[in-house]
Amino acid sequence: MSDGLSPTRPSGTPQATLSVIVVAMNEAHDIRDCLESVRGLAMETIVFDSGSTDGTPNICRELGARVFETDWPGDGPQKNRALAEARGDWVICLDADERLSPELRAELERLLAEGTTHAAFSTPRRSSFCGRFMKHSGWWPDRIERLFRRGSARFTDVRTHTHLEIQGTIGRLDGPIIHISIPDLHEALEKTNAYSTAGALTMAEDGKRSSLAKALGKGFWAFFRTWVLRAGFLDGAEGLMLAINNAETTYYRYVKLALLTRDGKVAKRR
Structure with missing residues (x-):
């Protein structure tokens, strides 16, 4: 972890909790790896599914997720719907074709245990295109904000490629999100x-x-x-x-x- 993670939680206080939110449609080929990467770390996983016909909701339920089957109002509105259901102290938003790397998972475990003064964190994202993880092309390190303290951020109201509007300071994590973008x-x-x-x-x-x-x-x-x-x-x-x-x-x-x-x-x- 780069900064902002010096312990801020007094000794003996409960560890912070994490909610994971995912929006999906026909992601049976990816969703299992996504949800498995956060099992045992998150207190809850929330999936908003917009009409899958390939069994995606059933896979999510098998892995313990709370699943909401609904329409598709666009990327930003759908993620805000999922955010409204989150109950954890912290929230991380993952796409179905993304998953935590072991390095990022370890950083999140430390953050939840030790606390931080930041409202959100950016992470690098390692993305693949047609089977190759890209090292250039604007795809690495491709820093994105996906982890935030609940109540400190919302998603922009756009149809595609939404981003967070954050109130507060943003720290940096070193472990990447793994993104199987375009196989x-x-x-x-x-x-x-x-x-x-x-x-x-x-x-x-x-x-x-x-x-x-x-x-x-x-x-x-x-x-x-x-x-x-x-x-x-x-x-x-x-x-x-x-x-x-x-x-x-x-x-x-x-x-x-x-x-x-x-x-x-x-x-x-x-």
Whole structure:
């Protein structure tokens, strides 16, 4: 642990408790490893499932999770729903394709036992793309805030790629979250379509506009940033595939935005 974890809990006081929240849909291939990584550490695991047809809710219940089967209002709103059910002193949010590394789990055990003055912590995230853990391409160390004191943070109200709004100081942990992000190109293409659609809808609701020329420019910039500025070329063939994937996702997001706003299909958010 980097900082902020000098003992602050008086001797003899109870250890702090941890809630884990996960949002999921059709994650039977990943969810078991995710939940197993926090067993024995968390006082509770809360899963909000939005219509799985592959048995995900049953797997979660088998592993002792509290499961809520509901609709999908978007990434931020769904995670805030799960957060509202949490009862622990601390909360960590994991995606179904994420799990704690042994190093991070050990740091969390110390934090819960010893206390801290921070409201939240950032952790590095080690992500894989098509079977390779990326060391460059903007994917490492990829620090994210997922651990926070309950009551000190909420998720932003966006459809995709929400983040925490935190009140208080943020410390740093060294152990990574392991992220099995995109196992193959089939899933890469599925996520390109889903993320570009959700991103276009969010931008349209915010009153943003686009054009084909803007989409081409944004796509090229996404490729250049990943491949050159973030040294994706050092990640070999997978780095090139990731740069192209980022470019495609960005291009389609702005093209879809142009079509949505041209046809007047989306009303601005108030």
